[in-house]
Amino acid sequence: MSERKSKRVSESRTVMTEMVMPNDTNPMGNLMGGNLLRWMDIASGICAGKHCEAHVVTASVDHVSFQKPIKVGDIVALEATVTRAFRTSVEIYVEVFANDIKGGNARRCNHAYYTFVGLADEGKPIPVPPVLPLTEIEQQRYDSAPRRREVRLILSGRIKPEEAKEIRSLFEGMS
Amino acid sequence: MSERKSKRVSESRTVMTEMVMPNDTNPMGNLMGGNLLRWMDIASGICAGKHCEAHVVTASVDHVSFQKPIKVGDIVALEATVTRAFRTSVEIYVEVFANDIKGGNARRCNHAYYTFVGLADEGKPIPVPPVLPLTEIEQQRYDSAPRRREVRLILSGRIKPEEAKEIRSLFEGMS
Amino acid sequence: MSERKSKRVSESRTVMTEMVMPNDTNPMGNLMGGNLLRWMDIASGICAGKHCEAHVVTASVDHVSFQKPIKVGDIVALEATVTRAFRTSVEIYVEVFANDIKGGNARRCNHAYYTFVGLADEGKPIPVPPVLPLTEIEQQRYDSAPRRREVRLILSGRIKPEEAKEIRSLFEGMS
Amino acid sequence: MSERKSKRVSESRTVMTEMVMPNDTNPMGNLMGGNLLRWMDIASGICAGKHCEAHVVTASVDHVSFQKPIKVGDIVALEATVTRAFRTSVEIYVEVFANDIKGGNARRCNHAYYTFVGLADEGKPIPVPPVLPLTEIEQQRYDSAPRRREVRLILSGRIKPEEAKEIRSLFEGMS
């Protein structure tokens, strides 16, 4: 398998803006969590496709919590950036901001890590280009990616907790 | 705050069936992960509303992984059941099954834990009824709920890892 | 044409749950009748596909009346079961229940009989498996199906009223 | 209750045109019956609202059969006209035509009778204006409306078959 050339984070950065419509909300007028998860998946998937230069499918989403309600008529901006590539997959960080229709009450609502697998046209996984982190925050997210990946492997049952070297180090000092 | 009467899991069990339409899929004809997350959120939310007898909003979704592709034209069945109630929130377990349009190739696709907060009509959190587990699997999910809750509190930054008693016990023997 | 093995009603029973969203309602906030007809068609069609183990197309819907209004935010549960198979078609009974978002005001709203034709992949009608009724209500719906079928054949102009043996017996005693 | 002035059929005639999109079709590329029922309900409801000069809700749809398939990309034209008014309800006749995107293969697909109840703003049924039939076909549909109404009252259980004077006359000569 040929080595692929590293790509910068900025090359695949994706911004998506949505207006919260009545059908996106529950009877109390709040954006339903599932609709936000869907928008995050689309923004992340477009970002992953650009980085991988390939079709991609969602492999997982990590824990997402919803704290600040988003109301009907609000404007939601999603920003997705690649953090790190593994052999045939990429991790995408997506952040959600909202403001009211007049541009007021701007706030950071939540964020999530999605992973995608790159696919060749016939549907087989393919190697994806490495990520070249440049800014401090890009480097931080790059460095912490293996730990998040270990959590995913445990949670999806593909490794056992005792095999999780990255995570154990977090708890070892405490026991 | 008055004590609320326990409710059985079967009282709020919710089954939802969806046919995968072209607009739900990516250009390779696979159901997009975000659409499945949205359906899981709706099924879980209806289940939570029935258990709480109240409006509910999504508080979080735990790690979800997608392993088996679901294709356009497939039938997706989602089954949501309450596992345990905390003071003003409930944890819902949702399981996803798919089969093709002719009822063939039946398979269990994935599952997730969503949490919801019960709200009074004016939008304030309210106490929710306890869950009364009856079957063995209901009891198992009830018993393991506090551990999942601790993970959520760590991941959303509301407690520190060293405060997580339930989880530490999983790692203590290993170090 | 080879004889096909009978199938039980429970093998294809289909439950679908929908939350009534703003776009599903008229300006008075009531679910529009046409949207309910569409949901009934989908639930029935999925049930018919499972029973026939084939693609199906809607052949007809019998008279449907709408008596109890369903409001925005209500939860609608549809339950579809096969009643009887004819040579290349099946009759499906679909029943509609609603409750408010808090699980209250539960009510049976209406019901309908849809018929579907089973199709082979190339689009030609194919023989469908017979239905094996087990419970008392399954047997009742099985026994009354030929009479409903006769009404359909008259109403779609494929037989003349004087050829309708099953129905005439209903009126004969009165004249 | 004051007498309302008669209105002509042409005053509320409603034409609706739809292009069949991928999400309107089943995996074989045929318009799903339920989507056509929904479009017929909307066209009929708009026609009923114009005739009644009031909000309306669907009260019933009579037997509908689907014979000619409509394909993705086809253009569907629906034409709805009022046939007769009863005290607080109107019967609407809706006819469906289709042709391919190039205007070819024009065909009459099917038709249905929908009934609607006129509602005052506070939601109570209100008297609706009588229909003044002018053309021969308008007169025919006006004259046959009471018979269809009787069938509906029987099928929805509001009268007993032996009370159905209009229908019995159809069968009396035969027994």
Add this chain to the structure above:
Amino acid sequence: MSERKSKRVSESRTVMTEMVMPNDTNPMGNLMGGNLLRWMDIASGICAGKHCEAHVVTASVDHVSFQKPIKVGDIVALEATVTRAFRTSVEIYVEVFANDIKGGNARRCNHAYYTFVGLADEGKPIPVPPVLPLTEIEQQRYDSAPRRREVRLILSGRIKPEEAKEIRSLFEGMS
């Protein structure tokens, strides 16, 4: 290229009716301009396809202004007619009318000129039939079409203002 037979305007006249649903409106309850532009494009495109007896793609829309607000629950009727054909394109005139759900407050809202290119099945532009104007207004729109076409060619940069013979004559008397 063979000469094609002229067609009357009435042969492709297209009427489309839409009910304004909550998701079509902004938070003030007004139909969003972009949704009206979309409906106008669909009505015009269906009309162009009928006239050209071919697939068509939108080539342009001329200036559209929005003066009278259309509210949620209003009924919008669009009427599209062909005005003139050029070699491989047609100009369509589309007019928008609205009234409230009770048929009251009828008003002409706005209008636009869309142009479409006729395409053969393999996607290449094809000659389209000439238009045969019959009524006075059809003749007026036919005669003024070349002037509108010149404006389009200038605005899309395909001719220079000084090449626009039809338009210059409008300004020459004034300078």
Add this chain to the structure above:
Amino acid sequence: MSERKSKRVSESRTVMTEMVMPNDTNPMGNLMGGNLLRWMDIASGICAGKHCEAHVVTASVDHVSFQKPIKVGDIVALEATVTRAFRTSVEIYVEVFANDIKGGNARRCNHAYYTFVGLADEGKPIPVPPVLPLTEIEQQRYDSAPRRREVRLILSGRIKPEEAKEIRSLFEGMS
């Protein structure tokens, strides 16, 4: 009427990204022009709302031409910026870019000028903040805005061609 403080173009710049889904396309798999007009209206409207810090309604869209087809599965990015404010209205420039799902075949597809009117909560037009152009291209679009406005006033019949001072100067040298 109080003077409002000037705002920079960058303060309201809005980026929107859409994936072209099957239902957005015609039977040849091309994004329908009307859907692009709708997305342009949403992106521009969000930008206008941010600049005006108010509700806005679409007042007009100038001539738009469609040259490069956009296919199902393509990614469309829209970028909207304010060019100039008039008393109670703003002009927004929106540019459309597309690339395929793998990030390839990047191209500038088209652009348009939309105008919006700022509205107070009770629906009356309100004064909007002036625009402060900084870059060369911002200054160019600012300077040419009055000419585009004059064209709009002529085309919507609010001024006569002979009153259009800005435009006449373009043609005067030629006659």
